Amino acid sequence: MSIPNDHFRQAIQHTPFHARLAALTQTEEWTVWNGCMAPRVLDKLSTEYFAVRSSCSVMDMSPMEKYRITGADAYRFLDRLLTRDLSALRPGRVTYVVWCNDEGKLIDDGTLFQFGDGDYRLCSQHHQFDWLMTSAMGFDVNIEVETHDVAALAVQGPTSYSVLTEAGIAGLEDLRPFGIANLSCQDFPVVVSRTGYTGDLGYEVWVSPENALPLWDAIFSVKSRYDVHAIGLSTLEMVRIEAGFIMPGFDFNTAESTVRANFDRSPYEVGLGWVVNLDKGQFTGRKALVAESKRPAKRRLTKITIEGNKPVGEAFIYNKKGGKLVGEIKCAVWSPILKANIALADIEYIGGALPKKLWARLDYQRELKWMSAWAECRPTNKPFYSPDHRSATPPSRL
Amino acid sequence: MIERIDAIIIGAGHNGLVCGAYLARSGLKVLFLEARDAVGGMTSESTIDDDFHIAGLAHTSFPVCAKIRKDLRLEKFGYSAGKGIETITLQEDGRHLRFGRNTVSGPDLTDKDVDAYRHFKDEFFGYAKAMRPMFATRPPRLKNMDFADKMTLAKLGWNIRFGLGRESMYEFLRVAAINIYDVLEEEFEDERLKGALAADAVIGHHMGPRSPGTVLTWLARLHAELNGPLSVVSGGPSQMCNALLQAVEASGASIRTGARVKKILVDKGKAFGVELEDGEIVKAKTIVSNADPRSTFLELVGAPQLDATFIQRVTQIRGAGDVAKLHLALSGTPEFLGLSASELENRLLIAPTMRYVEHAFNDAKYARYSEQPVLEITLPSLHNDSLAPRGHHVMSVNIQYAPYDIDGGWHEQKTTFAYKIIALIGKYAPNLKSLIVDHEFLTPQDIESRYNVRQGHWHHGEMTIHQSFMMRPVHGAAQYNTPIDGLYLCGAGAHPGGGLTGLPGHNAAQRILESGIAK
Ligand SMILES: Cc1cc2nc3c(=O)[nH]c(=O)nc-3n(C[C@H](O)[C@H](O)[C@H](O)COP(=O)(O)OP(=O)(O)OC[C@H]3O[C@@H](n4cnc5c(N)ncnc54)[C@H](O)[C@@H]3O)c2cc1C
Numbered sequence: 001m002s003i004p005n006d007h008f009r010q011a012i013q014h015t016p017f018h019a020r021l022a023a024l025t026q027t028e029e030w031t032v033w034n035g036c037m038a039p040r041v042l043d044k045l046s047t048e049y050f051a052v053r054s055s056c057s058v059m060d061m062s063p064m065e066k067y068r069i070t071g072a073d074a075y076r077f078l079d080r081l082l083t084r085d086l087s088a089l090r091p092g093r094v095t096y097v098v099w100c101n102d103e104g105k106l107i108d109d110g111t112l113f114q115f116g117d118g119d120y121r122l123c124s125q126h127h128q129f130d131w132l133m134t135s136a137m138g139f140d141v142n143i144e145v146e147t148h149d150v151a152a153l154a155v156q157g158p159t160s161y162s163v164l165t166e167a168g169i170a171g172l173e174d175l176r177p178f179g180i181a182n183l184s185c186q187d188f189p190v191v192v193s194r195t196g197y198t199g200d201l202g203y204e205v206w207v208s209p210e211n212a213l214p215l216w217d218a219i220f221s222v223k224s225r226y227d228v229h230a231i232g233l234s235t236l237e238m239v240r241i242e243a244g245f246i247m248p249g250f251d252f253n254t255a256e257s258t259v260r261a262n263f264d265r266s267p268y269e270v271g272l273g274w275v276v277n278l279d280k281g282q283f284t285g286r287k288a289l290v291a292e293s294k295r296p297a298k299r300r301l302t303k304i305t306i307e308g309n310k311p312v313g314e315a316f317i318y319n320k321k322g323g324k325l326v327g328e329i330k331c332a333v334w335s336p337i338l339k340a341n342i343a344l345a346d347i348e349y350i351g352g353a354l355p356k357k358l359w360a361r362l363d364y365q366r367e368l369k370w371m372s373a374w375a376e377c378r379p380t381n382k383p384f385y386s387p388d389h390r391s392a393t394p395p396s397r398l
Numbered sequence: 399m400i401e402r403i404d405a406i407i408i409g410a411g412h413n414g415l416v417c418g419a420y421l422a423r424s425g426l427k428v429l430f431l432e433a434r435d436a437v438g439g440m441t442s443e444s445t446i447d448d449d450f451h452i453a454g455l456a457h458t459s460f461p462v463c464a465k466i467r468k469d470l471r472l473e474k475f476g477y478s479a480g481k482g483i484e485t486i487t488l489q490e491d492g493r494h495l496r497f498g499r500n501t502v503s504g505p506d507l508t509d510k511d512v513d514a515y516r517h518f519k520d521e522f523f524g525y526a527k528a529m530r531p532m533f534a535t536r537p538p539r540l541k542n543m544d545f546a547d548k549m550t551l552a553k554l555g556w557n558i559r560f561g562l563g564r565e566s567m568y569e570f571l572r573v574a575a576i577n578i579y580d581v582l583e584e585e586f587e588d589e590r591l592k593g594a595l596a597a598d599a600v601i602g603h604h605m606g607p608r609s610p611g612t613v614l615t616w617l618a619r620l621h622a623e624l625n626g627p628l629s630v631v632s633g634g635p636s637q638m639c640n641a642l643l644q645a646v647e648a649s650g651a652s653i654r655t656g657a658r659v660k661k662i663l664v665d666k667g668k669a670f671g672v673e674l675e676d677g678e679i680v681k682a683k684t685i686v687s688n689a690d691p692r693s694t695f696l697e698l699v700g701a702p703q704l705d706a707t708f709i710q711r712v713t714q715i716r717g718a719g720d721v722a723k724l725h726l727a728l729s730g731t732p733e734f735l736g737l738s739a740s741e742l743e744n745r746l747l748i749a750p751t752m753r754y755v756e757h758a759f760n761d762a763k764y765a766r767y768s769e770q771p772v773l774e775i776t777l778p779s780l781h782n783d784s785l786a787p788r789g790h791h792v793m794s795v796n797i798q799y800a801p802y803d804i805d806g807g808w809h810e811q812k813t814t815f816a817y818k819i820i821a822l823i824g825k826y827a828p829n830l831k832s833l834i835v836d837h838e839f840l841t842p843q844d845i846e847s848r849y850n851v852r853q854g855h856w857h858h859g860e861m862t863i864h865q866s867f868m869m870r871p872v873h874g875a876a877q878y879n880t881p882i883d884g885l886y887l888c889g890a891g892a893h894p895g896g897g898l899t900g901l902p903g904h905n906a907a908q909r910i911l912e913s914g915i916a917k
Contacts, residue, residue, distance in 0.1 A: 080702050102705035102874070134710050138701025279666070284705040287667050287881060 012037050015062035016151040016212030020220075024230050031233060034127070034147070036063035039232035046336070051229035052198050052239050053337050056157040058219060059231050061204065062212075065110075065124045066150055067132060071141040074118040080284060081135045082112070083267060085277040091116050094178045094195050098267055098275050099131075104288030105255035105264040107131055108248050109272075111195060113180060121146070125248050131256065135284065151212040155219065156202030156239075158387075159226055161395035164192070164203060166222040172203070173394035185211075185218050197236060199243025201389050241333045241342060244303055244383035246270055251301060251330040251344050266292055270301040296352030301330065303384065304358060304377040306341040309334070311364045312375075317345055319355040321374045326355050335384060342384045345377070354379060403429045405684040405910070406672055408659045408698070409850070409889065411439025414688030415642035416903030417888040417910075419470050421686075422649035424911055429680065430651065431672065433658035433850050438639035439688070440849050441631060441898060446838045450727035450792050451785045453633035455840070455849065457776045457794040458483075458745055459898040460622040461629070462638055463534070466900050470645045477641035480629030481781065487594035487747040488826045492736030495590050496744075499627065502591060511588045518585050525570045526620040528557035533621050533894045536877045536905050537868040546912075575863070578616055579607035579752060589751040596756075597749035597772050601798065602856030602896060604720040606759030607752050611863045618861065622899050628745060631898075632781035638898060658850075662687070662698045662885060669884040672698075684884055684910060688903075690851050690858035691715060691871035691891040699882060708881055711872040716862060717891075719842030719854035720762055722800035724819055726793040727786065727836040732777075732827040743780045748773040748822065762799035767815050772798040773823065790835070795819065802842040802853045812841060857896030858889055867893060878906040886910055 013036045015021075026043040038060065041048065051057040069078065079086055082097045089095050091114050098109040108131075110124035122128075132143050155164055161172055168186045175181050180193045188211040196202035207215050220228055240247065248254050251270065258264040266289060267276045278290055306312055311334070317327040332343035347354060358377040363370060389395065407418040410432035422428040436442045441454035461479035462472060485497040495504035500519035502512055531553035538547035558567050573581050578599040582592040596607035599616035603609075631637060646653065661673040662685055671681035687694040695704060695712045704712075731739060734746070749755050749772045758768035774796040779786040786792050797819055804811065816839040824830050842854030851858060859871050868876045870893040878886045878893075888906035890896035 076702055081706070102707045131706070135706040137706070137709050137713050138696060281666060282664070282703045284707075287705070290667070 013148075015060055016209040017060040017062065017153070017216055020213065020216045021060060021230065029232070033233065034063040034065060038063060039230075040234045041232045042230050045234055045238075048229055048231040048235040049238055049336060051227065051231060052157050052200060052235060054158060055227035055229070056155065056159040056163045057198070057229055057231045057235070058216075059154040059156070059236065061152040061154050062150075064147070064152065065127055066146045067122045067124075067128065068144040068146045069120040069122055069132075069141060070118055070144075071139075072118065073139040073141045074120055077136060077139040077141040078112065078120060078122075079280070080139075080282060081132070083276040083283055083285065083289070085280040086112075087280070089114050091119075092180045094180060094193050096275065097122075098272055100267065100283075100285030100289070101255045102284060102288065103255070103264075104266050104285035104292060105258070106248060106252065106267055106270065106272075107255050109246070113193065115180070126254065149209070151207050151209045151215075153205045153215065153219070154196050154198075154202060155205060156196045156198040156200050158201055158389055159398045160200075160202050162398050163219060163222055163226050163228055164205070165397070166226065167218040169205075175203075176393045177391050185215055188214060190215065197243070197245055198239040199245070199383055199385055199390065200239070200387065201392075201395055237331070238333045238335070241331055241344065242335050242338065242383070242385040246272070246301060246344060247331070252346070265301070268292060268297065269299050271303075297349045299327075299346060299348045300354065302327075302345050302347045302354065303380050303382075304343050304345050305380060305384070306332070306343060306360055306362075307376045307378075308373075309341065310362050310373055310375065312341045312343060312360070312362055313364065315360045315362050317347060317377065318359045318361060319350070320357050321359050323359070326350070326358070329360065338384060340384075341375075343377075401427070403427050403680065403682040405429070405686060406431060406680060406682045407686045407688060407888070408662075408672065408694075409433070409439065409688030410437035410653060410655070411688045411889060412441055412639050412642060412898055412900055413889045413903035413906075414439070414686070415639065415646055416466060416470070416900040417686055417688070417907045418651050419642060419646045419649055420904065420907030421684075421910065422646065422651040423470070426684070428646075428649075428651035429682070430646070430653040431657040431659050431674065431680070432653065432655045435655050437643055437653060437655065440845075440851065441637075441639050443633055444725070444838075446725050446727045446792065447836045449787050450790070450836065451633070452725045452792055452794055452838075453637065453778050453782065453785065454631040455723055455845065456898055457631050457778060457796070458628050458774070459631055459638070461626040462898075462900055463625050465534070466904055470642070472638070472641045472645060475641040475644035475648070476635040477638060478636040479626055480632070480636065481743070482627030483629055483744045485594065485628070485745045485747055486737065486741060487590055487597075487749060488734070489590060489750055490825055493590070494736055495588075495594065497594065499623070504590070507588060507591070511586055511591055514585055515591065521566065521569070522617065522620055523624060524562055524566060525574075526617050526624055528561050528570065529554070529617060529621060531557060532867060533618070533901060534905070536909050537870070537893045539868060539877060573613050574617075575610065576613060577608050577610055578612040579756065581613055582607070582752060589753075592752040593749045593754055594747050596752040597747055597774075597798075600755065600759070601772075601774065601796070602721055604716070604718060604762065604799070604801075604860055605862075606756045608756055609759075611861070614863065614866065615861050618895060619897070621894075622897055630743070630745070630776050630778050630781045632778040633785060634782050638900070659689075659698060661700070662694075662882070664699060664703045664882055664885075667703075667881075667883055669882050684886070686886045686888045686906060686910065688889040690717070690855070690889060691875065691887060692717065692852045692859070693850070694887065694891075695875075695880070699880075699885070704881055708872070708874050711874065715859050715871055716865060717853055717855040717857075717859035718802040719845060719851075719856065720799045720801050721854075721856055722767075722797040722815075722842060723840040723845065724795040724797060724816060725838040725840075726795070726820075726830075726834055728791040728793060728830075728833040729835050730789065730833050731791055732793070732830045732833060734827045742777050746773075746775040748775070748826065758799055762801045765801055765803060765805045767801065767804055767811070768799045769818070770822070771800070771819065773819070774798075775823065795823070800841060802846075808841045808843055812839060815839075858891035861895045866895070870895065878902075878909040
């Protein structure tokens with residue numbers, strides 16, 4: 001088990017890509033992500049946003065929590081940890097997963113990479129080591145924190161395939177969505193997975209920290225021919241909402257950090273029922289989720305489009321103009337590509353069903369003056385934005 | 399032809415037998431699967447050498463409560479409570495004290511202490527009675543209470559407020575959560591008296607008189623004493639387990655000994671059978687475990703079938719045994735200074751002062767056996783002469799404290815410890831050593847492997863407040879239910895805990911029958 005043991009010397013860590021980010025930033029808008037310095041915006045939000053949607057964006061994902069899970073019981077351990085049926089997962093593939101506490105409330109979500117038999121990596125938003133160790137009781141499994149041992153870049157956007165290929169990573173043409181490939185970039189090894197958080201064509205490239213800067217430089221060496229932009233977390237927040245991805249700890253309170261009764265959420269309540277398989281056998285929280293699945297739904301995190309173009313921040317939702325309070329917006333964005341206000345809203349169901357009408361009461365400022373307006377909201381089940389080129393294999397060379 | 403079985407009882411300890419007898423009497427087809435060659439668990443007979451027998455690891459018991467006796471018609475099957483005995487607490491100078499139900503006598507005892515003892519016992523019997531709704535039924539849940547849960551709490555509240563009266567209620571609420579050391583210190587002057595009572599409060603527990611919760615453990619013992627005086631477990635048809643065995647067989651249940659359960663089979667959160675060590679599978683809708691909670695969940699069910707936090711809680715159950723057992727085969731009757739031969743049929747204690755008991759515990763806190771342990775001694779062959787050849791005897795000694803794990807390991811130190819105990823008893827009975835023909839010494843590790851009780855714990859798990867009542871054995875498995883549908887607990891690890899009360903078995907059976915899904 002390796003626990004980075006010198007991290008305490010520096011309050012906020014630099015990622016292996018920090019030198020390049022620091023050189024690029026025009027804004028010095030930094031934030032802290034998992035104990036690491038991370039840019040919110042490097043130069044201009046709109047430029048970064050359109051890099052994701054129309055050319056190629058590069059984001060440093062090194063602060064993402066990463067756990068290597070190996071051992072004779074690795075599969076059985078994960079099967080009991082995760083709500084999803086893993087029996088179809090194969091070496092060289094990735095799957096989206098969530099996990100719950102005994103009460104069936106969400107602790108976090110993440111991606112599970114299978115490298116080989118009994119060899120997995122679990123990536124998560126929040127620190128999970130203690131929960132993984134608790135869950136490991138009774139299993140022959142080895143869990144290593146590799147957050148700081150692996151550097152990662154998300155290379156996302158319609159030209160990401162072309163950019164990586166031009167940068168010297170050959171062999172991406174056959175890589176299907178959720179696939180993993182062991183490749184090389186120039187003379188050093190990289191692991192590339194066709195995964196991401198943007199809803200666009202994209203890859204995540206994993207390297208050991210000493211090869212981080214060479215990887216960065218290789219990618220940006222194509223800048224004269226391709227529009228490649230480093231992006232920060234603010235852009236990610238926009239595009240992930242467009243893609244319909246939820247963010248534990250932001251869109252809902254995670255179970256282990258919830259104090260007040262019923263402020264935590266089950267997978268069903270945030271619209272992740274599709275990753276719960278009650279028939280696969282035991283997993284932590286199953287009994288509670290079986291019981292919940294038999295009761296009428298109480299609430300759902302719902303994708304909504306809000307009419308008009310007034311700025312949407314935090315807002316309450318009612319079942320009609322001036323009607324009953326039925327929910328609240330958890331995250332919202334004006335989508336430049338869709339030309340619409342989109343949001344995820346926590347909505348209380350009435351009689352087990354989504355209220356027939358949803359109205360948001362928007363409070364906003366115009367030149368420092370507060371105003372208020374009603375806007376009708378339309379729920380949807382699909383991702384707001386999911387272009388066809390996202391999943392084409394091979395991707396077209398642009 | 400495969401017979402239909404409604405309920406499997408894993409383990410035929412006395413609690414398993416009580417539970418199974420109730421289930422069988424209510425029409426269920428019950429099968430007992432017991433790992434050992436005999437039923438009775440820690441009350442079953444063992445042999446020192448061919449001619450000398452000990453009737454049970456547990457060697458003294460209070461009568462079974464009237465309800466169980468009547469429901470299961472135990473008297474008809476030969477049960478009798480046995481001859482009532484008293485406790486004599488030994489002193490090196492021969493100034494022993496002798497305890498009855500609420501009397502105490504002995505040299506140099508003041509009238510004040512004699513009166514205080516009478517008053518004290520009566521007062522605490524009152525508390526024990528007030529607690530009865532908590533002991534003799536399933537403990538109430540605090541969340542999602544059903545009607546029965548509310549009734550239990552209401553009865554408890556009623557008993558405490560109106561059964562006890564205002565003064566006693568205040569006193570009960572004051573002492574219930576403190577330690578026995580402080581209470582006895584307030585009540586009595588005589589060190590001998592305090593020593594004996596303190597020993598009773600901590601017996602079987604990894605606790606000293608100053609440990610919190612030792613008033614409650616003493617109340618649990620008094621609750622059993624409400625049924626009548628203590629007697630020596632000495633085998634024979636009148637012994638509880640033998641009568642229970644008769645009752646069980648008469649009710650049509652079947653018993654298989656030498657049948658160790660390896661796995662409880664679970665599908666999608668529901669138990670449907672068990673797998674024996676040889677691979678045989680037996681199916682039933684209801685599985686009841688008389689094995690201790692940690693063995694049940696960690697080994698028989700296994701972590702993959704349970705939620706993570708639940709497994710963590712079970713892993714953290716406090717339950718390292720702290721009592722060892724010495725069995726001696728003797729060529730004659732030992733002579734104790736200041737005791738007549740007829741007095742030897744009583745329970746003899748070596749716990750001369752309360753500080754002695756606390757000091758004995760100090761060793762155990764630091765993973766050593768007590769240099770000066772608390773001893774509880776009986777001579778079962780005085781009650782049943784078939785246990786030893788004519789003119790010979792067996793002596794049974796509970797030794798407290800003897801931690802499950804000691805620094806340096808038991809293997810190296812077991813013999814030395816046994817000799818120290820023999821020397822210690824020798825101070826009170828000088829001829830003992832010359833009479834010893836053979837001996838058997840069981841550490842908690844030996845008890846674990848011989849009786850299939852994890853860490854050899856007397857109560858299958860400590861009776862601390864956080865592991866009692868509705869939290870026994872752990873939150874999430876109280877009320878005899880478990881997170882696995884169709885799987886129940888019925889042993890000492892469940893409420894109200896260890897000893898030979900049969901109450902966990904009784905309460906579990908009520909729970910299973912009222913759930914109505916057993917068949
Ligand atoms: C040293 C010592 C001295 C004691 N002295 C006294 C005393 O003097 N007075 C008193 O009242 N109490 C005494 N006790 C406590 C008392 O013995 C127990 O509390 C009591 O025996 C518990 O009864 P039970 O039926 O719940 O469990 P047990 O008696 O432990 O019976 C459990 C049964 O389950 C069986 N089992 C376990 N696992 C499996 C499996 N996988 N498959 C099949 N069968 C299995 C075991 O073999 C055993 O037969 C003493 C305990 C110890 C350790």
